[in-house]
Amino acid sequence: xxxxxxxxxxxxxxxxxxxxxxxxxxxxxxxxxxxxxxxxxxxxxxxxxxxxxxxxxxxxxxxxxxxxxxxxxxxxxxxxxxxxxxxxxxxxxxxxxxxxxxxxxxxxxxxxxxxxxxxxxxxxxxxxxxxxxxxxxxxx
Numbered sequence: 824x825x826x827x828x829x830x831x832x833x834x835x836x837x838x839x840x841x842x843x844x845x846x847x848x849x850x851x852x853x854x855x856x857x858x859x860x861x862x863x864x865x866x867x868x869x870x871x872x873x874x875x876x877x878x879x880x881x882x883x884x885x886x887x888x889x890x891x892x893x894x895x896x897x898x899x900x901x902x903x904x905x906x907x908x909x910x911x912x913x914x915x916x917x918x919x920x921x922x923x924x925x926x927x928x929x930x931x932x933x934x935x936x937x938x939x940x941x942x943x944x945x946x947x948x949x950x951x952x953x954x955x956x957x958x959x960x961x962x963x
Contacts, residue, residue: 834955843901844913850897851917854890856924857883905956912951915944 861883866873878884901910919941925931933941 836956837904840901840904840956843897843904844910846897847894847901847910847914848917848920850890850894851914852920852924854887854894855917855921856928857890858887859925859929861887906958908958909951909954909956913948916948918944 861881864881864883865877869877901914922931922933922937922941926933
């Protein structure tokens with residue numbers, strides 16, 4: 824049996840929380856990549872009015888808006904099931920997935936420094952994931 828830092832036994836992570844964390848990572852990854860794609864469609868030397876016009880005429884911006892709403896609803900459900908100090912570090916996996924997807928589809932380069940940063944994120948996620956989603960005394 825795994826032990827948490829406080830000395831108590833570790834409880835299994837509820838399947839709904841796992842699903843919510845995965846959804847948060849996937850939504851953030853898709854959202855960030857589509858947002859970048861949308862930004863690339865903006866006219867050069869854009870003015871505030873040109874940005875507003877482009878947003879209303881570019882369907883990807885509307886998709887980004889819908890994804891933001893879905894992400895917010897999902898995040899509220901995740902926070903209902905876990906401490907933010909647990910959930911937010913786990914969803915840092917989206918930094919890893921965004922880097923990998925951006926490399927594959929946007930042809931961005933993964934420099935040695937970025938790869939080292941990704942490794943640090945993965946290490947942090949492993950450490951946080953070995954703790955309970957709720958701290959002692961948490962009313963949830």
